Amino acid sequence: MITREEFRKIAFNGIWKQNTSLVQILGLCPLLAVTTNLVNGAMLSLATIIVMALSGFAIASLRNLIPHEIRIPVFILIVAALVTVIDLLFNAKLHELYLILGIFIPLIVTNCIVLARVEAYAAKNPPLQSIADGVFMGVGMLWTLSLLGGLRELIGNGTLFSGIDLVVPGLSPLQLLPADYPGFLLAMLPPGAFILLGCLVASKNWLEARQANRQRHTPPAAVSAGGCH
Template identity: 45%
Template sequence: MNPSPNPRTILEYGLSSGNAGLVQLLGLCPLLAVSNNAVNALGLGIATVLALVATNTVVSMIRRITRRDVRIPAFVMVIASVVTTIELSMRAFLPELHAVLGLFVPLIVTNCAIMGRAEAFASRTDPARAALDGFAIGIGFLWVLLAIGVTRELLGAGTVFAGAGALLQMPWLELTAIPDYRGFLVALLPPGAFVVLALLIALRNRLQRAPEPVRDPSTAAGTT
C-alpha cells in the first residue's frame, strides 16, 4: 500500500504542478467562454470549487460500498446531483448571475477535472484528503479563470468586476481602473481568451526553472 499524500503535496499539485487550467488544460470550454469579465469568472470559479469539494468528499465516503462495475455511473450520479444543487441555489439566491452564466453552470458536470479527481484520487483515500484535493484543484482552476477574466475585462473595458453589485451583491468589488477608456474589443471576444491563456501558459513555463514531471498525489494515495 502506498503512503497517503501529505496536505502540502495535495495543495501544491492542485495550485501549481497539476493545475487543471494551465497544465492539464481541462475544462477549457467554460474557462474560455465565461472569462470575458471578472464577475463571470469568479461566479463560475466558486461554483466549480464547491462542486469539486462536495463531489470528492461524497465519492470518498461511498468508496467502500460502491462496486467496481457500477463505480463510474455512481460517480456521475453524485456529480450531477451536486451540480444540480449548486445550480438551483444560484438560481434562488443569485438569479442575475445565473442568468448570465446560463448553460455553463450545469456544464460543470462535464468538466473532466471533476470526474478525473473522483476516480483518480477521491475513490482511493479518506474524506479529509479528498476534500482538500477538491479544494486545491478548484482553487487552482479558479485563479486561472479569474486571471483571464480580470485581464480581458481590464484590457477590453478598463474596468474590474463591473456589475458585481447587481450580479454578486458585492458593489464594493467594482472598480474603474481606466476612466474614459474606449476599450480594446478583441480582448472581450473569443480570440482574446485564447491569447490570454496562451500568455499565462508561456509565463508559467518561463518562470519554471526546469521542466519537472507532474506528480499526481493520487499515485501516493492508499486504499484507506
C-alpha cells in the same frame, strides 16, 4: 487524519504543479466562455470548488461500496445531484448572475476537471484528503479564471470587477483606464482568451524553467547551508 506534509503537497499540486487550466488544460469551455470579466470567472470557480469538495468526500466515503464496473455512472450521478443543488441556490440567491452564467453551471456535471479528479484521486484515497484535493484543484481553477477574466476585462473594457453588484449589491466596478478608453474587442472574444491563456501557460513554464535552472547552478554547499541562517 491528514498530515501537514500531505496537506502542503495536495495544496501545491492543485494550485500550481497540476493546475487544471495551465497544466492539464481541462475545462476550456467555461474558461473561454465565462471569463469575460473577473466576477464571472470567480463565481463559476467557487461553484466548482463546492462541487469538487463535496463530490470528493462522498465518493471517497463510498468508494468501497461502489462496484468497479459501474463507478463512472455512479460518480456522474453524485456530481449531478450536487450540481443541481448549486444550480438551484444560484437561481434563488443570485438570479441575475445565474442568468449570465447560464448553461455553464449545469455543465459542471460534465466538466473534465470534476470527473478526472474523482476518478483519479477521490476513488482511491480517504475522505479528508479527497476534500482537500477537490478544494485546492478548484482553487487552482479559481485564481486562473479570475486572473484571465480580470485581464480580459481590463484590456477589453478598461474596468475591473464588472458585475460585482450582482453578487454584493451597492458595490460598483472599478474604472482603471480612462472613461474614453475605446476598448479592445479581441480581448473579449474567444481568440483573445486563447491568446491570454497561452501567455499564462508560457509564463508558468518560464517561471518553472527559471527555478529549475537556478537550482542546477546553486552549489551544493549553499543549498545545505540555506537553512542555517
